[in-house]
Amino acid sequence: xxxxxxxxxxxxxxxxxxxxxxxxxxxxxxxxxxxxxxxxxxxxxxxxxxxxxxxxxxxxxxxxxxxxxxxxxxxxxxx
Amino acid sequence: xxxxxxxxxxxxxxxxxxxxxxxxxxxxxxxxxxxxxxxxxxxxxxxxxxxxxxxxxxxxxxxxxxxxxxxxxxxxxxxxxxxxxxxxxxxxxxxxxxxxxxxxxxxxxxxxxxxxxxxxxxxxxxxxxxxxxxxxxxxxxxxxxxxxxxxxx
Numbered sequence: 524x525x526x527x528x529x530x531x532x533x534x535x536x537x538x539x540x541x542x543x544x545x546x547x548x549x550x551x552x553x554x555x556x557x558x559x560x561x562x563x564x565x566x567x568x569x570x571x572x573x574x575x576x577x578x579x580x581x582x583x584x585x586x587x588x589x590x591x592x593x594x595x596x597x598x599x600x601x602x
Numbered sequence: 603x604x605x606x607x608x609x610x611x612x613x614x615x616x617x618x619x620x621x622x623x624x625x626x627x628x629x630x631x632x633x634x635x636x637x638x639x640x641x642x643x644x645x646x647x648x649x650x651x652x653x654x655x656x657x658x659x660x661x662x663x664x665x666x667x668x669x670x671x672x673x674x675x676x677x678x679x680x681x682x683x684x685x686x687x688x689x690x691x692x693x694x695x696x697x698x699x700x701x702x703x704x705x706x707x708x709x710x711x712x713x714x715x716x717x718x719x720x721x722x723x724x725x726x727x728x729x730x731x732x733x734x735x736x737x738x739x740x741x742x743x744x745x746x747x748x749x750x751x752x753x754x755x
Contacts (some may be wrong), residue, residue, distance in 0.1 A: 582751060601731065
């Protein structure tokens, strides 16, 4: 699965997107965990970042599928 | 909700033309337009800011601007035109970074309140981030609002 990163997470990863292996459906909470396992430098940020699935906010108990568009980012600071 | 009312939503790298923005959302029914702009502040207390650089999750940001426009029309029935424009890229001191404009028949028809709501909501739920450059370096600014299920479309 392809995951898009923004702002602090992109900076920490050194890239704008990462890949994790995903064949089955998982929860958002599990997604955070797997991002941290695959990319340890992101573990602390992934645990507390905002998660979006298909361009909408997603929460820990909800499901992520391999085909979903997923992004991790810090609380927004636009304006 | 009237689909013929003008709604301008944009995440853009181009400088924001405030006159054009106002004109684009003003209808023959309007006698009042409230225009809010955010700008790059050079000093915050003793802290000096040299420039800001903004980035967006473009596709989601546009969807969230549409959600905010829908919320504004639902809450402020008297308003007509709406503009919600966030600029991204590098901006210098004093440049407009964001613009929210609302038109209405009269100044008491909710335009002030709707514009305030619009900018507050934009700063909560639109995925845009700013990177601040100071004399001693630069860093991403993180907001303090964590979205909830109520912030979904």
